[in-house]
Amino acid sequence: MLIDAGFTTKRLESLLEEAGLSLGEIDAIFITHEHADHAAAIAGIKKYPSIKLFANHATARVLQDKHGVDAKWYLFETGGTFRYRDLEVKSFSIPHDAHDPVGFCITVSKQGELLVADKKLIWLTDLGYVPDHIPELLKDCHVVVIEANHCPRMLEMDTKRPWSLKNRISGKHGHLSNEEALDLLMKVASPHWVQIYLTHLSRDCNSIEVVEGVFSDFKKQMACNVTIVAPGEGSRFFEML
Numbered sequence: 001m002l003i004d005a006g007f008t009t010k011r012l013e014s015l016l017e018e019a020g021l022s023l024g025e026i027d028a029i030f031i032t033h034e035h036a037d038h039a040a041a042i043a044g045i046k047k048y049p050s051i052k053l054f055a056n057h058a059t060a061r062v063l064q065d066k067h068g069v070d071a072k073w074y075l076f077e078t079g080g081t082f083r084y085r086d087l088e089v090k091s092f093s094i095p096h097d098a099h100d101p102v103g104f105c106i107t108v109s110k111q112g113e114l115l116v117a118d119k120k121l122i123w124l125t126d127l128g129y130v131p132d133h134i135p136e137l138l139k140d141c142h143v144v145v146i147e148a149n150h151c152p153r154m155l156e157m158d159t160k161r162p163w164s165l166k167n168r169i170s171g172k173h174g175h176l177s178n179e180e181a182l183d184l185l186m187k188v189a190s191p192h193w194v195q196i197y198l199t200h201l202s203r204d205c206n207s208i209e210v211v212e213g214v215f216s217d218f219k220k221q222m223a224c225n226v227t228i229v230a231p232g233e234g235s236r237f238f239e240m241l
Contacts, residue, residue: 009044
């Protein structure tokens with residue numbers, strides 16, 4: 001399964017091939033919201049009729065109206081929990097300028113294998129700010145995927161974006177800056193964390209080098225591994241169980 005599909009179908013196919021997989025092997029996509037950088041591949045999913053699309057009602061309605069996708073839609077209620085295969089998926093509301101954006105907490109368990117402990121992943125992108133319920137969700141996760149979207153100074157100096165867009169990105173329904181992501185992780189600093197992925201980096205208003213600088217002390221303090229995912233790229237697979 002995938003969380004979001006923000007690349008074109010062709011690019012997504014290429015990324016999966018680099019990892020030794022094909023899009024045809026993916027059986028489900030969990031969609032956080034309807035923006036193109038999270039759902040661009042939905043238009044081409046009709047080539048893969050076996051893929052199930054999981055979204056809440058508002059997100060599914062927008063994508064169906066936009067793309068007219070003849071796909072297998074599975075709807076969930078924001079804030080609810082559902083099961084898919086060996087996954088328990090909890091959705092939660094996030095502050096972003098979409099119709100009903102969500103993050104996911106996904107618990108992976110091998111049913112019937114008593115000696116295999118459950119593992120939990122949290123997917124946190126597109127937060128304009130950190131609501132009160134987020135730190136509590138982070139505490140008992142093992143894998144954290146969180147956005148470190150922009151460097152405030154680089155965003156301020158950017159010449160490609162009008163003021164209105166800059167204000168949106170840095171506003172309460174936009175994205176977390178590097179420092180805001182760091183503050184959240186420092187606040188929780190859970191001993192359960194095994195792997196942190198810093199992702200959703202802006203191509204123009206952030207860089208791996210800048211993120212490295214902001215998180216250098218944090219990486220030294222934490223026992224877990226911290227990986228910075230370059231814009232438009234993937235990372236090595238992490239085996240949850």
